[in-house]
Amino acid sequence: MRAAARRRRAQRRTAVAAVSTLVVLGALAAWILTAPGWPDVRDTFFSVHDFRASFPDVLRGFWLDVKLFVIVEAIVLVIGLSIALVRTTRTPALFPFRAIAVVFCDVMRGVPTILLVYLVGFGVLALSLKGLPTDPLVLGGAALALSYSAYVAEVYRSGIDSVHPTQMAGALALGLTRVQAMRHVIVPQAVRRVIPPLLNDFIALQKDVALISILGPAEAFRIAQIDAASNFVYTPLVSVALLYLCVTIPLARLVDHLQARSRRSRGGAVAL
Template sequence: MLALVYARRAEERVVDVDGPAADEKRSRQARRLAVTGITLASIYTFVLLVWSSWSGFVDVANTFFSWENISSSFPLVLEGFKLNIAVFIVAEFCVLIWALVIVVMRQLPGRAAAPLRWLAIIYVDVFRGLPAIVTIYLVVFGLPLTDLPIISDIENVNFVVWGIQIDQLFILGVIALTLVYGAYVAEVYRSGIESVHWSQSAAARGLGLSEGQTLRHVVMPQAVRRVIPPLMNDFIGLQKDTALLNVAGVLEGFNVARIYAGNNFNLSSVMGLGICFLVITIPMTRLTDYLVKRDQNRMQANS
């Protein structure tokens, strides 16, 4: 109703002058006041809803944003979140190296390397298709049952670095996340390699470089620069997926927050953990947007 009233007043206030200019002015004023009316009506409706259901909002605030529970649980949650950050940093380093190995296997030429190429393709298809939580569960609980020598050695690992407990669960969690994100990052690498024009490789081969030297000194340096923005997107996902380690019983941030919430029948501790993740992921997202924009500007300048 307010929108119609403002639109009607707009028509009445416009000077009745013939011609296209007057019609355009009349139309602009009508649209402006109609938008103002709709905005005021929306604000009024929102205030009315808040006022009529204030008790419900108070209950929601107490359940999710209780300052008392957030402040009392935050030291414990932050201690667990440090483990999330440690897993993320170690897994990120491992993913970069492992994905590079996979993409090099997939790019190997010749019939002799065909089994390696197929092995790389199967690995990428399998671990991109499996849910991350399934992979984590199979690795953390399945590998210790195999009695492999290297897994038996991992069982004896137990030390502390900068307040972070490094043990079997930590290492197996890193392995699981590396397997999952190695498949995604390998495809990112491959797209970067294929984006390098074939003439670059041809020129390098013409200068006497071997296939491996061409890939190492010519193709890969250009490809890595081009895939930094999509790599950042994958690492944002990796940081968030460290919370999935709770399925293995790792006392990372989410597990600590969940236990506190269960003991106190309040989810504010989980909201506190969410804020911790946002403090990490939002700057990474903004950095990714900046890198994408910078690459677009660079390509426009070169074209």
Template sequence: MEILGTLWSTFFDLESMRAALPELLRVGLSNTLVLALFSALIGTVLGMVLAVCGLSRSRWLRWPARVWTDVFRGLPAAVTILLIGVGLAPVGLELWGPNPYPLGILALSLIASAYIGEIFRSGIQSVEAGQLEAARALGFSRPAGMRLVVIPQGVRRVLPALVNQFISLIKDSSLVYFLGLLATQRDLFRIGQDAAANTGNESALVLAGLFYLVITVPLTHAVNAIDRRLREGRRPDANDHDDSELPPLALAQEAR
């Protein structure tokens, strides 16, 4: 019982949590969301470019995409953040001053793009070859068939894996503290870590972890619900002739 009491007072002390809560809400949560959202957006765009280049017939597009993916998937996230954050620090100082966030976002985006590119590539390759062939038979060019028929189906198939990568990105955002953060720039993890170091109690760090759960768990359940809805569709209505019920090739043909 004494051991349980020690664990509870060390990791679940309500007073320590209450003291850290305002700063976690006011500073840490917003900074974490900024890092994760911008990195996810940039990483998704770069990942789609990598996926398309990786599937290209041209080796001049395929091999650079392969090298990019291997490098940023192979390096530890902390090493990538330090290489970019420290290596490009002089450029960052000239462009936007001492704020480390742009370089941190750049590093996280490059890491995310390598994983997201592989996710997109696997999703696109999982689409039956007959889909593109049917699109070509309808008069679409290969790029148009990929853009309007194959890629939308591939993205839908990898939606859960894509959200899992976003969740990993939210957690990896805590590594930006390696670049040095001002008091107003700290994320959830850094605030919890500082509070734990100052008080000798780990409860604030546990509370920061609970914030990560609050962000990621609903996101997981939401994407599972969306994926289930996309797979099952909705019950047909005799009076409903929504274009969303048309097959992908019909939608693509209407888009021409």
């Protein structure tokens, strides 16, 4: 009896959700498709022909984005952890480094990433110092690395702070040095805990790689922009957006999955 009622209620809920979704999406589609400018928008943004014509170039440019993303991310993970470790030490001798790390994080997180790309990309170039790189790809990557290292350092630091002090006491009591305790006991636990927020920063960085287009390298957005400007079509930009989604949506699902898993494991008996 009760099971049947529950089943009926579940069916009714599903039906309501389906109808509601159809109505809302239908109204939205009708609203856009009946807009006076829709035919023009369709031709400039969603032209199959333009899509076919521009896609190979855009894809090649996107490959550059992905490569740059992977390299910058690797650098960010190392620098971010180093900054976080410097900020959590208590050795008096390291005070100046601690101060630098604090200022670095504040400044790099406080300045818009696009400004950093401008300042590093054009500023360093203008210095014409021997030995400094002049490749816009390197300079743009450096600007992104600076910006994201600051964010990632804070993520690592929150992870390190979240490891209970009894873990440090346990490690020290065994005769480990502070450095050994950090390396073998604290940091491994901290990193495990911050993997989901780190991946969130991954996604943001993956998108921000497009900012280096302002320095000139032929990455996806740049190529699409040139294409759009010369042919008055915006379809190439839409194809760039689709390529980004192909990378960022799987990453986002991975974050959800990992977060759900860490919630489950925290709910269980985790001995500290």
